[in-house]
Amino acid sequence: MNFIRNKNKLSVSLSAADLGERKDALVQLLADVPLEDPPALLIISARGADDCGWVELRAILSLVERAKARGFEVELRFPDALKRLFTDLGISALALT
């Protein structure tokens, strides 16, 4: 996992492996993503991932929730197949781009 701070954007890049099951480190890392001013846009991306652990999804959504609470805009950039699964499960309320 990488996260890059660039002006008003905070980018968190996750690998397919990061989203696999039982990646405890990811859960902890996402919990520790610093949501500080001045960035106002959180971009979470996971390229090449075709599945996502429920625990990992929870950590992502938790991060999204915290970011929103801090006034961040959030953008998720996930592969289409995974996005369709999210939509089917009713996770479409998120800004999936």
Place this chain on the structure above:
Amino acid sequence: MALDLAEFEQAFKSESAEQLEQAENAVLKLEKGPDPEAINQLFRAIHTIKGNSGIVKATAVTALSHALETRLNSIRKGSSSMDSGTVDLVLKTCDRLREMVQALGTSASFSNNELIVQLEGAKTERADAAKPSGTSEKPAGLRIARPPQAMVEKARKDGIFLAFVSFDPLRASLTTVHQVHSFLDCVREHGMVHKPGTRLTGDTLFLYFFMFSAEDPAALIASCGGPVDAVQILQAPESAGAMRAARDSFAPESSSQSSAQSSLQGAGLPAAPETPPTAAPSAMAVPAGAVPAAGLPADQFLKIPTALADDLINASGESIVARNELLLMAARLGDRELAAVAKKMSRLVSYLQDRIMRVRLQKMESVFSRLPRLVRDTAHVTGKDVELIVQGSDVELDKNLLAAVADPLMHIVRNSVDHGIEKAELRRSSGKPERGRLSVQAALSGGNVIITVEDDGRGLDLERLRSKAIERGILSAEQAKAATPDQVYDFIFLPGFSTAERITETSGRGVGMDVVRSNIHRMGGRVDLESRPGLGCTVKISLPQTISIVNCLLAATGASKFALLQKDVDEVLRVDPSLLSRMEKGSVYELRGEILPVLDLHEMLQLETKGKDRYLLVMGTDRYRYGMLFDRIFDQAEFVLKPIGELFSELQHFAGAGVLGDGEVVVILDADGLGRKAGLEPRKAEAEVHHTEKSQQRVTYFLFDLHGQQYAIPAGLKPGLRRLKSGDVFFQVDQESILEDGQILPVIRLDRYFGSEDRPDQSRMFALTVRCGEHRVALIASRILALVSKDVDVALPSSSTPGILGEGIVNNRPTAFLDVDAVVTHQVNERFHAKAVNSDAHTAGAAHG
């Protein structure tokens, strides 16, 4: 209208009992090694219980079976293994499920937390690993405070369920988005998922959705692998018919899906997506009762309450009595037309009775399927290795008898493993295979079901039983010594009689075998025991296949009328007094060369009057063969077998009682019980009795007397008996002989043989004809005394003449135990020698002459 679930509850209980039996058998197979079919069978059984428990709202059963199912699923997927600890845990859970299912409708409560924690062990570990530290207890699911009215109305109007489902997928081992999605797909196969979503609450990411379905939502969710407590029913159909439809939806065919779909389409809602049915969920949810037996379509079966079947049986029994009465009346009145109608009705009553009895027949399998678990557990506790062989599971027995024989059978099997079969090291040292063998088989024989439990263990210790009987004051030392093995084995059926040195978890408390026998006897059956010291033990339970209607032959002696089970009567003969010989104890009858012991009912049953000995009934069971004398033989009769009551239940020689057409009550005699009471040697023993134990002879002997000296020859030689008339003995050259079956048989006079003084024949003499090798000879006897079977201390013979095995005391008289072979050989040699000497002398004389 409130839903009446009582009917489903009853069906659930009986179906779950069957499923649990199947589950246990599958576990025992898995214990022996990996078996994909067994794990699937186990999974299906638990899955079915879980699904059905949702219908009857047995939530605790659902929760526990869900935990078990989840564990089994992880084994199926190879995430965990079926080690011995898991086997124990699964069996323990099956036991608990059985208790809970049977306790449905009572106030009994069970604490399953510990079991669930153990079952979830693997899963919890995984979930814990994924869980951030310091996570607190999670809520089971989201709760909806106010159901959306539009949806509720829709469900009510269409008569289907509306439910709100929410849960943490991790609780159901759904650990990835793909798995959660597949779960939703599964739900969509049976119902309509509406407005799915996720909600993050604390550390939990809940999945939620609304669901319309014709099936019970809890069962549906469970069948897709979700937790049952995730379901909050917002609207349920009011008619019980819908519930039945919900239950029927567990049928193996995919009709459930199509019915759900059509129901939804009829309701004007969009149908669930047409997905090809996945084999697992539909195949998993088949309750045993839904599977048609013997390949017949399900609609050819009708479930009726047991109480109704009982009523039919009772009414059928009464109709037999009334039928007998009518037949008697028709015979008395001598009215031909009435007699014809009575006979026609009699045939119909017999036919009806036969068919009604079949209504209640069930396969032995329902009892036998419990044995593997029992044997496994008992063997574990006692540290033994036992192979169980079960045969005859297809044999059918009356439902009530089956239920009643189950506990006695379990007791006998437990005893065999605990007391009979030895531990591996002991077996090895005795030259036996380390693994004990226990065979349980059922067979149908002449209207009776014979259940045989046979082990290859140590057998019963006859001497220990004798000592115990003396110690407990049941018998004097003298009586114990005189008792036959059958009589000694009978002691273990006495209340509180146990030779176990220690009280174990499984047995040794001396309770049980008395209850076993009295229970079986109460059902009109009997239990017999045969032991082969050091080789094993066989317990045989014999029960009528259907309760109660028995074919009997009526016979009387003096003023007493008895019924004898027709199957036990081999033949009826008019007595020829010349073939009947009274002995000091009892009588024998010469039946076509066979010496048949004859029981004296007058003496045995202490009857007031003694009849004339006109007819001989030759009784033949698989255990005994003997004769009984009667002075009148009546017709055959069918009886409703009635137990003879608690007070007389210990009397093994009565099988029960029956009521004749005129209301007279007759006692039905038990042929085996009489044989045992008379101390007869069982048939089979003839071949086996010739072994000796220590210094004692355990053989059935035929006792006879010649001029005051008592002799004994083994009954196994099957001596023929003949009373000699004047002129029967003649000289063939210089050898005394008799003519028998066209053969000239040499006569042996034992007094002369042993060098005693020759004494004149008395007016009544007998010839005992015996075959020894190629020779057949006649032993002369002045009195026929008895057939005896008892342990006799035998001392070495005082005479040096060949032909005496030993000497002992029988019936307070010194007795010479004959070695007939030696007598005959010696006699032949003597004669040959004598002839040779005579011949030499003759030759010498001729030479001199």
